[in-house]
Amino acid sequence: MYRSMMTGYIRNNQAKKAIDLFSEINNPDRVIINLLFNACAQLGTAKELSLVKKVSLNIPKSFHSDPFIQTSLIDALMKCGDTLAAQSLFDTIKTRNLFIYGAMMKGNSHK
Template identity: 60%
Template sequence: EALDLVKKTSKQIPESFYSNPRLLTSLLDALMKCGDVAHAESLFYSSKQKVLPMYGAMMKGLNHVFLL
């Protein structure tokens, strides 16, 4: 249910907002917490401006997913 909400919300975000590192970091964090690693990786790799918190969200999420 949470993953559906995250995906629904992400579809409502205008394309231009994906250049906002804070928004993208939050979205990556939410996707990783829901276990949607593939979607999070896709967004991460397609991001033109990667900032340190984005790497942190990905690493924390991967750690969480693979250590469960």
């Protein structure tokens, strides 16, 4: 239910509602975390940057090696204005895919 609602909010440019809904979720899975990072990227403010950093520090370690999480986290960091953190994360990723490169290139083109 939460996944569908968050996806709907994000697709309809209501990222704030998706973020508010996230606060109700206990033990979010990879998909929910990915959706949160996407919602934060859509808003791109310092407040969302703070949330992205807080959540990324508290997710299970196994999530950090997930390419979908890596890509959405890089995208969120870039769109929220922390290009250095995005670059640092990118540099730590051993196996980079096209989407991860794309997130970095897109973020760097909007600086």
